[in-house]
Amino acid sequence: MFESKDSIAEYIPRLRRYARALLRNDTLADDLVQDTLERAVSKFHLWRPGTDLRAWLFTLMHNIFINQLRASGQPPVSLEESGLEPAVASPQERGLEIRDLATALTLLPAEYREVVLLVGLEGLSYEEVARVTGVPLGTVMSRLSRGRERLRNLMAGAPAGPALRRVK
Amino acid sequence: MSEGELHFTEEELQRYVDGRLDPERTRDLERYLSDHPAEAERLRVYQRQNETLHALFDPVVAEPLPERLLHTVSRRPRRWGTRAVAASLWLAVGGVAGWMAHGLDQSSRLDAASLPRQAAIAHIVYSAEVLHPVEVTAQQEGHLTRWLSKRLGTDVKAPSLASAGFNLVGGRLLPADRGPAAQLMYENTQGQRLTLYVRQKSPERQNTAFRYEQEGGVSVFYWVDGDMGYALSGAVPRPELLHVATLVYEQLNR
Numbered sequence: 001m002f003e004s005k006d007s008i009a010e011y012i013p014r015l016r017r018y019a020r021a022l023l024r025n026d027t028l029a030d031d032l033v034q035d036t037l038e039r040a041v042s043k044f045h046l047w048r049p050g051t052d053l054r055a056w057l058f059t060l061m062h063n064i065f066i067n068q069l070r071a072s073g074q075p076p077v078s079l080e081e082s083g084l085e086p087a088v089a090s091p092q093e094r095g096l097e098i099r100d101l102a103t104a105l106t107l108l109p110a111e112y113r114e115v116v117l118l119v120g121l122e123g124l125s126y127e128e129v130a131r132v133t134g135v136p137l138g139t140v141m142s143r144l145s146r147g148r149e150r151l152r153n154l155m156a157g158a159p160a161g162p163a164l165r166r167v168k
Numbered sequence: 169m170s171e172g173e174l175h176f177t178e179e180e181l182q183r184y185v186d187g188r189l190d191p192e193r194t195r196d197l198e199r200y201l202s203d204h205p206a207e208a209e210r211l212r213v214y215q216r217q218n219e220t221l222h223a224l225f226d227p228v229v230a231e232p233l234p235e236r237l238l239h240t241v242s243r244r245p246r247r248w249g250t251r252a253v254a255a256s257l258w259l260a261v262g263g264v265a266g267w268m269a270h271g272l273d274q275s276s277r278l279d280a281a282s283l284p285r286q287a288a289i290a291h292i293v294y295s296a297e298v299l300h301p302v303e304v305t306a307q308q309e310g311h312l313t314r315w316l317s318k319r320l321g322t323d324v325k326a327p328s329l330a331s332a333g334f335n336l337v338g339g340r341l342l343p344a345d346r347g348p349a350a351q352l353m354y355e356n357t358q359g360q361r362l363t364l365y366v367r368q369k370s371p372e373r374q375n376t377a378f379r380y381e382q383e384g385g386v387s388v389f390y391w392v393d394g395d396m397g398y399a400l401s402g403a404v405p406r407p408e409l410l411h412v413a414t415l416v417y418e419q420l421n422r
Contacts, residue, residue: 119186125188151217
């Protein structure tokens with residue numbers, strides 16, 4: 001009933017799902033998961049029993065992800081690296097729509113992408129996302145709103161604003 | 169009801185998308201959206217984004233887990249109290265790996281084959297082992313010491329460290345530069361482990377007093393006595409390790 005260090009393994013599939021959506025590269029995503037697990041094992045004494053272990057793991061992953069972003073000075077997967085072309089609007093066909101969203105995600109600023117994924121894919125509450133990403137709730141809500149709107153525009157073939165200019 | 173009451177914040181709209189708006193406001197909003205098709209379409213697109221994210225990435229959850237990820241979490245200490253040791257062992261593994269990666273040609277404070285270094289590496293490798301920390305367990309202590317004595321060509325004793333709270337787990341035989349080495353492992357009730365590493369001394373080495381090295385979180389006290397070199401390793405504070413090393417030395421020279 002109580003979560004313990006053994007429970008970490010139960011969250012690996014969900015950490016992988018989030019990392020895959022965040023990075024769009026299987027190997028890099030699993031590297032991020034592995035870094036997260038290693039930190040979780042070594043820092044487990046810092047986890048407060050009774051608090052949400054899953055949110056704690058996402059927090060560790062967020063911190064590692066952001067540090068990697070800062071270290072690289074650029075988005076982890078640029079459009080060129082992902083080998084994907086900018087979104088072309090063809091929302092009628094479901095398969096194409098899925099690919100478009102995946103592409104559009106890579107064009108989102110990382111902090112928007114995180115919030116859109118933590119809420120829309122991982123089902124975290126807005127308050128949990130605020131704790132995981134270390135920003136105020138209001139910032140979470142504005143990132144969520146802007147991220148979703150940016151995705152909508154990208155998939156409608158509209159200019160993506162500043163995000164597109166990062167593609168050199 | 170006036171038109172002015174039907175105003176919704178952007179946060180409420182996002183909550184609606186995620187099904188987190190309370191039922192009363194949801195009814196109000198849906199009435200409002202029926203009169204505002206553009207806004208309704210925008211929120212429908214957001215809901216489709218959530219559905220598509222699941223369609224895209226939910227299959228990841230069903231994938232078999234890579235071995236390396238499972239290994240990361242299964243390589244954990246047996247007991248709760250050992251997590252600090254585990255943490256330092258992780259650091260130690262990194263430290264020693266980096267240390268080895270630097271290569272033997274680089275001037276190192278310690279010779280690659282030096283007693284404390286070999287002992288520290290053996291400690292890191294086997295003290296983290298959950299399933300097979302030793303080859304022969306303490307239940308067969310007589311067999312263990314006879315076997316190691318025979319292979320090392322000298323009398324190998326397993327000192328009793330119970331007065332320091334450490335009990336013998338068992339031991340194993342390891343390869344070393346000059347013939348085999350023996351490793352005896354001890355553990356306390358918190359799951360902390362110490363290892364005593366024994367091998368033939370280098371020919372040029374004379375008897376030494378206790379010496380201390382620390383590498384990557386593992387402390388090592390080592391000394392040469394007669395033909396043998398001894399090293400006691402553990403991720404424990406230096407004073408505690410010195411106390412145990414003294415116990416070992418006294419018993420071996422009794």
